[in-house]
Amino acid sequence: MTQKKLVISNRLRVLRAEKDISQEALAKEIGVTRVTINCIERGVYLPSLELGLALARYFGRKVEEVFIVEE
Amino acid sequence: MKRIGEKIHRFVCWYALLAAPIVIAFSRWADGARPQSFLGHLLNNAGFIWVLSLCYLIAALVFYKNFREGLLARLSGFRQRDEREQRVTGDVAKAAFLLTLAVEIAFLALSMTSFEVVRRADGHGVLNVGMGLSSAQTDLFAPNPEPAISVYLLPDGATIMKARLLPPVVGGVMMLLLFLQLLAFRLFARRGYGGALDE
Numbered sequence: 653m654t655q656k657k658l659v660i661s662n663r664l665r666v667l668r669a670e671k672d673i674s675q676e677a678l679a680k681e682i683g684v685t686r687v688t689i690n691c692i693e694r695g696v697y698l699p700s701l702e703l704g705l706a707l708a709r710y711f712g713r714k715v716e717e718v719f720i721v722e723e
Numbered sequence: 724m725k726r727i728g729e730k731i732h733r734f735v736c737w738y739a740l741l742a743a744p745i746v747i748a749f750s751r752w753a754d755g756a757r758p759q760s761f762l763g764h765l766l767n768n769a770g771f772i773w774v775l776s777l778c779y780l781i782a783a784l785v786f787y788k789n790f791r792e793g794l795l796a797r798l799s800g801f802r803q804r805d806e807r808e809q810r811v812t813g814d815v816a817k818a819a820f821l822l823t824l825a826v827e828i829a830f831l832a833l834s835m836t837s838f839e840v841v842r843r844a845d846g847h848g849v850l851n852v853g854m855g856l857s858s859a860q861t862d863l864f865a866p867n868p869e870p871a872i873s874v875y876l877l878p879d880g881a882t883i884m885k886a887r888l889l890p891p892v893v894g895g896v897m898m899l900l901l902f903l904q905l906l907a908f909r910l911f912a913r914r915g916y917g918g919a920l921d922e
Binding site: 683684685687688700702703 | 804806807
């Protein structure tokens with residue numbers, strides 16, 4: 653069984669700029685490494701549901717506002 | 724009580740690691756001779772305790788899960804600080820596991836391979852390449868292992884040279900390692916895959 657692949661981008665860099673918070677500080681707040689935040693922003697790493705929700709909650713947004721499924 | 728046990732465990736492990744160079748240097752210097760001086764006796768006893776601590780260290784590596792994972796993770800540079808690193812570690816461990824299996828299979832095949840070159844008296848020759856499993860591969864403690872290259876001269880003037888790429892005992896060790904690795908993976912993976920490994 654192969655899982656249907658979705659193309660997902662994110663607005664993390666924009667939201668971080670709006671809140672004026674560095675990758676390092678955000679990583680510390682969420683409890684991950686700075687490299688992980690960097691990888692998510694570049695689209696290299698797709699976070700788990702748990703981490704995605706944690707990021708959305710941190711920015712006070714819905715998950716769909718942080719992570720966008722591209723049709 | 725548990726803390727005391729952990730302290731003893733840590734002390735024994737550090738002793739086994741740190742005393743190793745001193746004990747090896749002393750055993751090289753003493754060269755099997757009986758110690759004569761007080762210092763010699765002291766070092767001799769320290770060496771004996773080191774052997775015991777080494778036995779403990781090896782047993783702890785096999786049976787003490789937390790110690791094994793901590794030590795080997797540090798040695799191999801595992802990082803699992805967050806979910807991304809855990810996933811990377813999983814991918815890397817998978818690649819390393821499969822590479823190790825492939826190398827073991829290659830070594831097993833090489834240990835089973837033998838060459839035979841026959842040079843007849845008239846100058847013509849034959850090269851035979853064979854693969855086979857012999858009892859020498861399953862007997863890890865065979866008293867007289869076959870030589871890597873053996874040459875026979877036959878009465879009719881022909882020469883036979885038999886050669887092996889690896890000693891047969893390597894095949895036995897590789898089979899054992901393959902079995903242990905596959906068994907360990909299946910046992911540890913059973914819980915992670917929800918009990919259904921072959922679905």
